[in-house]
Amino acid sequence: MTELTLIIGNKAFSSWSMRPWLALKHSGLPFQEILIPLRQPDTAARIAEHSPSGRVPSLRDGDRVIWDSLAICEYLAEIAPAAGLWPEDAGARAVARSVSAEMHSGFVGLRTHMSMDLKAMRPGVGHNPESEADIARVLELWRATRERFGADGPFLFGRFSIADAMYAPVVTRFITYGVEMDEVGRAYAEAVMSLPAMKEWVAAAKAEPWDIYTDERPTGVFVAP
Numbered sequence: 001m002t003e004l005t006l007i008i009g010n011k012a013f014s015s016w017s018m019r020p021w022l023a024l025k026h027s028g029l030p031f032q033e034i035l036i037p038l039r040q041p042d043t044a045a046r047i048a049e050h051s052p053s054g055r056v057p058s059l060r061d062g063d064r065v066i067w068d069s070l071a072i073c074e075y076l077a078e079i080a081p082a083a084g085l086w087p088e089d090a091g092a093r094a095v096a097r098s099v100s101a102e103m104h105s106g107f108v109g110l111r112t113h114m115s116m117d118l119k120a121m122r123p124g125v126g127h128n129p130e131s132e133a134d135i136a137r138v139l140e141l142w143r144a145t146r147e148r149f150g151a152d153g154p155f156l157f158g159r160f161s162i163a164d165a166m167y168a169p170v171v172t173r174f175i176t177y178g179v180e181m182d183e184v185g186r187a188y189a190e191a192v193m194s195l196p197a198m199k200e201w202v203a204a205a206k207a208e209p210w211d212i213y214t215d216e217r218p219t220g221v222f223v224a225p
């Protein structure tokens with residue numbers, strides 16, 4: 001088996017990179033990572049060496065290059081079937097794929113007004129009708145999946161799945177921007193933040209030297225509840 005290499009952006013800011021990294025950690029497959037800091041003079045040239053889309057994340061497996069977060073997660077589910085990255089039950093798996101695709105293609109209000117930032121707390125910033133509508137939908141989605149599929153563990157489909165990897169950066173956004181969550185949301189956020197892989201990613205993010213978002217002044221340093 002060839003060694004996998006995941007090419008990612010800054011851990012503090014690249015939410016798309018966090019998702020397959022968490023899935024890869026969960027798979028147990030050994031991998032190397034190459035971190036390319038975003039918004040630097042050589043960023044585009046460096047990403048172009050690894051990703052035909054000019055975006056990270058990208059995964060290299062021998063002569064295969066897989067780009068785009070969800071495609072990478074799907075690939076990992078195929079090469080590491082024992083990791084159970086999708087729920088076993090076909091019905092649950094279909095819903096897990098639906099909520100993952102919904103995250104991947106939607107929630108523009110949330111992504112635009114509440115960018116992931118694992119270095120800062122900005123309670124109150126970014127709250128507007130678009131982001132609030134997305135927040136309501138996310139909380140409803142978490143409640144519905146937990147209620148229907150969550151009996152076997154604290155994650156959306158019980159045990160950790162790609163759906164949780166997709167929503168992990170939403171959890172950190174809710175913390176950074178002081179989003180009020182219901183009880184189900186708070187418990188789910190705690191489960192995600194308690195994952196050893198998540199702790200490792202957040203610690204590395206906080207130690208990074210780069211700052212990207214200088215326009216809004218943080219009111220504190222990111223701390224998971």
Ligand SMILES: N[C@@H](CCC(=O)N[C@@H](CS)C(=O)NCC(=O)O)C(=O)O
Binds near residue numbers: 013038043044057104
């Ligand atoms: N749909 C893509 C989105 C990837 C994306 O937008 N990545 C950003 C970083 S989070 C990027 O590479 N931006 C290029 C740049 O900032 O130069 C995915 O799911 O992987």
